[in-house]
Amino acid sequence: MSQITRRALVNATVAVAGTALIARVSHAQEIVSNDDATALAMGYAADHTTVDTAKWAKKAAPGGENQKCTNCTIYQRIDDDYGLCPIFVGKRVHANGWCNGWIA
Numbered sequence: 001m002s003q004i005t006r007r008a009l010v011n012a013t014v015a016v017a018g019t020a021l022i023a024r025v026s027h028a029q030e031i032v033s034n035d036d037a038t039a040l041a042m043g044y045a046a047d048h049t050t051v052d053t054a055k056w057a058k059k060a061a062p063g064g065e066n067q068k069c070t071n072c073t074i075y076q077r078i079d080d081d082y083g084l085c086p087i088f089v090g091k092r093v094h095a096n097g098w099c100n101g102w103i104a
């Protein structure tokens with residue numbers, strides 16, 4: 001095995017280990033609930049289809065029905081069900097969630 005190939009193997013191993021560690025740490029984080037104080041302030045709902053559109057104009061606007069965490073710019077996917085959001089530091093948000101911080 002050449003030195004470059006060995007280095008590539010080490011780099012790939014480190015990358016995989018790092019990704020696994022991030023996933024494990026992320027899964028240990030609390031899931032944001034709809035009655036979390038920040039969630040209430042931001043209109044967060046774990047299911048974006050349940051957002052009160054009479055109260056949250058952004059969600060009521062044309063195209064708002066398609067807004068959800070998975071297509072929000074600041075969403076960081078963990079897996080198919082959850083992700084991280086800088087608004088809810090240290091917690092996980094639902095992939096199908098929404099809040100008024102949604103960004104196209």
Ligand code: SF4
Nearest residue numbers: 069072075085099101
């Ligand atoms: S800011 Fe985006 S990713 Fe964060 S909770 Fe709101 S919609 Fe989801």
